[in-house]
Amino acid sequence: MGTSLTPEFWERFAVLLVPAAGITCVLTAVLDDVAVRLLGRGEPRTPSRLPHHPVRKDHDRTSAYC
Secondary structure (H helix, E strand, O other): OOOOOOHHHHHHHHHHHHHHHHHHHHHHHHHHHHHHHHHOOOOOOOOOOOOOOOOOOOOOOOOOOO
């Protein structure tokens, strides 16, 4: 007993496929946004100032530039 795929089947398939693809895209974007927000929560967005690195002054070393 073989069944053929009727035009009504293809119509219903297309009607269900389009919203399913749209819901998948929207849900993926929302979950991606949530993941980015959760991962970035512990880090400051802009550093308050650059870290201070003390300048070493080694007078006993000769400079490579004369």
